[in-house]
Amino acid sequence: MADLLIELFSEEIPARMQAGAVADLRKLVTDGLVEAGLTYASAAGFATPRRLTLALQDLPAMTRATREERKGPRTDAPEKALEGFLRSTGLTKDQLVARDDKKGQVWFAVIDRPGRPAEEVIAEVLEAAIRTFPWPKSMRWGAGTLRWVRPLHSILCILSDEAGARVVPLEVDGIRAGATTEGHRFMAPGRFSVTSFEDYEAKLTRARVMLNPEDRAEHIWADASAQAFAQGLELVEDKALLAEVSGLVEFPVVLMGEIREAFLGLPPEVLQTSMREHQKFFSVRNPKTGRIEKYVTVANRETADNGATILHGNGKVLAARLSDAKFFWENDLRTVERQGLEAMAAPLFNVTFHNRLGSQGARVERLAILARTIAPLVGADPDRAAQAAKVAKADLCSEMVYEFPELQGLMGSYYARHAGLAEDVAAAAQEHYSPLGPSDAVPKAPVSVAVALADKIDTLAGFWAIDEKPTGSKDPYALRRAALGVIRLILDNGVSVPLGELVNAARDAYVAVYQRIGRPRLIEQIQSDLLGAADLSRLLGEGEDREQFEALEATQEQAEFIADRQMGLHNFKQEARFEAMRASLLAFFADRLKVHLRGEGVRHDILDACFALGGQDDLVTLIKRVKALQAGLETEEGANLLAGYKRANNILTAEEKKDGVEYSLDPNPKFAESAEEKALFAALDSAEPEIARALQAQDFAAAMTALATLRAPIDAFFDKVVVNSDNQIVRRNRLCLLHRVRKVTEQVAVLSAIEG
Numbered sequence: 103m104a105d106l107l108i109e110l111f112s113e114e115i116p117a118r119m120q121a122g123a124v125a126d127l128r129k130l131v132t133d134g135l136v137e138a139g140l141t142y143a144s145a146a147g148f149a150t151p152r153r154l155t156l157a158l159q160d161l162p163a164m165t166r167a168t169r170e171e172r173k174g175p176r177t178d179a180p181e182k183a184l185e186g187f188l189r190s191t192g193l194t195k196d197q198l199v200a201r202d203d204k205k206g207q208v209w210f211a212v213i214d215r216p217g218r219p220a221e222e223v224i225a226e227v228l229e230a231a232i233r234t235f236p237w238p239k240s241m242r243w244g245a246g247t248l249r250w251v252r253p254l255h256s257i258l259c260i261l262s263d264e265a266g267a268r269v270v271p272l273e274v275d276g277i278r279a280g281a282t283t284e285g286h287r288f289m290a291p292g293r294f295s296v297t298s299f300e301d302y303e304a305k306l307t308r309a310r311v312m313l314n315p316e317d318r319a320e321h322i323w324a325d326a327s328a329q330a331f332a333q334g335l336e337l338v339e340d341k342a343l344l345a346e347v348s349g350l351v352e353f354p355v356v357l358m359g360e361i362r363e364a365f366l367g368l369p370p371e372v373l374q375t376s377m378r379e380h381q382k383f384f385s386v387r388n389p390k391t392g393r394i395e396k397y398v399t400v401a402n403r404e405t406a407d408n409g410a411t412i413l414h415g416n417g418k419v420l421a422a423r424l425s426d427a428k429f430f431w432e433n434d435l436r437t438v439e440r441q442g443l444e445a446m447a448a449p450l451f452n453v454t455f456h457n458r459l460g461s462q463g464a465r466v467e468r469l470a471i472l473a474r475t476i477a478p479l480v481g482a483d484p485d486r487a488a489q490a491a492k493v494a495k496a497d498l499c500s501e502m503v504y505e506f507p508e509l510q511g512l513m514g515s516y517y518a519r520h521a522g523l524a525e526d527v528a529a530a531a532q533e534h535y536s537p538l539g540p541s542d543a544v545p546k547a548p549v550s551v552a553v554a555l556a557d558k559i560d561t562l563a564g565f566w567a568i569d570e571k572p573t574g575s576k577d578p579y580a581l582r583r584a585a586l587g588v589i590r591l592i593l594d595n596g597v598s599v600p601l602g603e604l605v606n607a608a609r610d611a612y613v614a615v616y617q618r619i620g621r622p623r624l625i626e627q628i629q630s631d632l633l634g635a636a637d638l639s640r641l642l643g644e645g646e647d648r649e650q651f652e653a654l655e656a657t658q659e660q661a662e663f664i665a666d667r668q669m670g671l672h673n674f675k676q677e678a679r680f681e682a683m684r685a686s687l688l689a690f691f692a693d694r695l696k697v698h699l700r701g702e703g704v705r706h707d708i709l710d711a712c713f714a715l716g717g718q719d720d721l722v723t724l725i726k727r728v729k730a731l732q733a734g735l736e737t738e739e740g741a742n743l744l745a746g747y748k749r750a751n752n753i754l755t756a757e758e759k760k761d762g763v764e765y766s767l768d769p770n771p772k773f774a775e776s777a778e779e780k781a782l783f784a785a786l787d788s789a790e791p792e793i794a795r796a797l798q799a800q801d802f803a804a805a806m807t808a809l810a811t812l813r814a815p816i817d818a819f820f821d822k823v824v825v826n827s828d829n830q831i832v833r834r835n836r837l838c839l840l841h842r843v844r845k846v847t848e849q850v851a852v853l854s855a856i857e858g
Contacts, residue, residue, distance in 0.1 A: 104220065104263040106142075106158040106270075107299045108228060109283055113152065113252035117349030119238060120149040120315070123251070126236055127154050134227035139165035140220055148313045150352045153283070155313065157299040161261070164217040174198065174209035184209065220261060225272040225279075228259060232274050248275035258283050258296070267297040285309020286353050288403050310353040310403075319348040325356040326398045330386050333358075335396060338385040343378050350382070351402040357409040358386065359397050359417055365424040368431055369516055370394045375506050376427045381420060430501040434513070435520055437500075443521045447496035451619075458568045458669060464619050465560065466495055471611040472556035479599045480555070482548035490530035490553050493518055497531065511535045526550070537587050544594040555591050555604065558584040563608035566687045567670030585694040592721045601691055601719040605684050609674045616669055688719055695721065699728075707857045708732045714852035723800055730802030731851050739810045746816035747843065747853045753825055754840040765837035773835040778818040782839065785815040790846050797849060805850050816843065 115123065124147035132145050143160035174187040177200050188195065191211040198209045240249040248254065259270040259279040272279040282293045290309035296302040303313055312318045323344060330337045373394040377383035386396035401412050437446055451463030469491040477487035497503045497514035514531030526549040533550035534557050536542050545551050561584050572581050666672045673679045692713055696706045708728055718724045734740040758764055771783040789808050796805035827833045847853060
């Protein structure tokens with residue numbers, strides 16, 4: 103058995119591509135070897151800025167010899183059929199064997215493939231991998247045809263076993279494989295030979311190259327943290343930057359530099375963002391003050407002056423970058439002082455939110471209306487919530503957010519505090535975007551919750567109105583994330599509010615704002631023939647809408663008709679359309695809720711059983727019902743009750759279908775013949791009011807307890823009573839009794855939706 107070592111040595115590979123390139127190299131080579139019949143025990147890949155390395159262990163010297171028998175056409179088949187078979191097998195006619203088959207004699211091809219040397223297979227697979235490598239971006243250089251991410255300089259490809267190391271004969275575009283590589287570009291120039299992976303890794307270490315990116319990242323973090331700790335400071339964690347920086351250096355040298363006093367007054371997030379985005383610096387924070395006071399940079403070499411020249415150059419560039427940030431910050435503060443935050447947001451009316459949903463300014467107007475409506479439901483002051491919504495997106499017009507978009511919301515909170523606004527209003531400017539994902543924190547402050555809900559409900563209602571819904575894996579407007587955000591805001595804060603009411607409030611805000619702001623201007627544009635025929639066709643189609651449009655005679659009415667459809671207002675204004683739109687949106691929330699609750703162990707069919715009751719859009723109440731139902735059904739009593747309910751439901755459904763009638767009249771106990779039948783009447787009379795009282799109090803556990811008392815009477819009824827009695831009056835009464843069982847049970851949930 104032998105070990106294989108491959109290294110593809112090139113100019114600097116972008117850090118963002120290295121991890122993917124290692125995975126691609128490993129897959130291309132290992133899949134190719136296995137497909138060719140060459141197995142291996144393990145494979146490990148590594149990357150530095152100048153090399154991709156793959157090490158495989160325990161490869162056999164030869165592939166196994168194989169024999170394949172392939173059935174062909176009949177011996178009396180047309181010549182063309184035989185020729186096609188011969189081409190597919192690579193044999194001649196005299197090499198075929200005729201054998202008896204069910205339908206006569208048939209040609210068989212017996213193909214013997216001898217084992218191939220490992221070197222031959224490796225050369226073929228590696229060349230194919232290099233020539234077809236899936237770089238996101240690649241280039242050609244010189245006169246060759248090979249494409250690589252950067253010019254490829256050398257290929258190291260050796261097999262090593264007890265007899266020693268041997269080079270795999272391979273040449274790609276004039277680059278011949280060998281047994282040599284290079285160390286660090288500056289600290290250990292020159293090539294050296296290697297005989298195995300262990301020898302390769304050891305010699306690279308001596309040549310100032312750390313092969314493993316995880317080792318480089320660990321070294322950077324440990325050294326930087328130690329330097330910060332020695333000065334009473336702490337390193338600001340940034341895993342993404344650490345991964346990127348470890349891909350920029352082969353021999354990391356950690357250096358700590360100073361930030362000039364003039365810039366220490368900038369918000370910490372501004373300093374951190376500017377240094378990370380522009381110069382790949384780590385931020386060093388004073389834990390006592392929270393200020394960013396120093397930075398860490400990672401050089402790719404040791405220097406005689408211990409990095410002093412590097413730090414001096416970096417300091418000059420950093421000063422220039424932070425001077426820009428300081429200018430933006432101070433200019434924005436002056437704007438806030440002179441105009442106020444709402445005036446800062448005025449240009450949002452000239453920024454398009456969506457071409458069919460109007461401007462960002464119109465959206466802010468809607469959010470203010472919607473936040474005021476939601477505020478009492480979440481315990482917030484309506485005036486504060488409306489004020490927060492008015493200024494929440496003002497920072498989108500700031501110079502700082504224009505330069506650093508990732509600071510939106512955060513800068514808004516700084517500007518709001520500078521404007522003297524209340525702390526909960528300032529916090530809402532930052533928190534109303536949350537939660538951005540499943541791991542993001544959910545706002546708890548009532549004003550922030552009100553504005554965050556308004557922001558997400560407005561988005562969902564608007565895009566549903568213009569029929570821009572997620573399809574398959576496509577969700578360009580992040581509507582699934584918005585719906586999950588609404589769910590988490592409601593559940594984590596215990597906000598008992600029907601989602602349907604929130605959608606209604608969003609509709610009212612849309613209609614009010616567009617009637618006042620967007621609609622008049624759009625109608626004027628349409629009347630000026632700015633809307634082409636192609637848009638008419640897209641908006642109106644060929645159905646009822648086009649017929650209504652063509653029935654209108656006045657240009658003004660036609661323009662209003664088109665405007666309402668372009669902005670989705672027809673789905674808000676027409677009650678039937680709105681009900682269908684709202685039902686679709688609530689179903690979307692239900693799907694997102696199932697995904698969210700899956701991690702908590704809530705069964706989707708239990709959720710379906712509760713949703714089937716209708717009107718279950720108060721998520722807090724719904725979850726209480728779902729969890730009580732699941733807990734009840736997981737007991738022996740609950741499982742047997744479910745079985746009894748399904749038996750009753752199945753019999754009743756079958757008989758109603760057969761008879762063509764509904765047995766929904768109240769059953770009469772005077773027609774009860776057996777003790778078990780009378781006992782079931784009595785149990786229903788006792789349980790029904792108890793269940794109703796418990797549901798009224800939202801005590802779903804008590805409702806399940808009351809429902810469970812029906813288990814024994816239902817079991818006894820089915821054990822002793824024949825439903826389809828010969829006496830038609832008794833039969834009808836018993837079927838009506840089963841209907842009552844179903845009706846009482848389905849006060850809690852529609853159990854027929856539960857699987858099993």
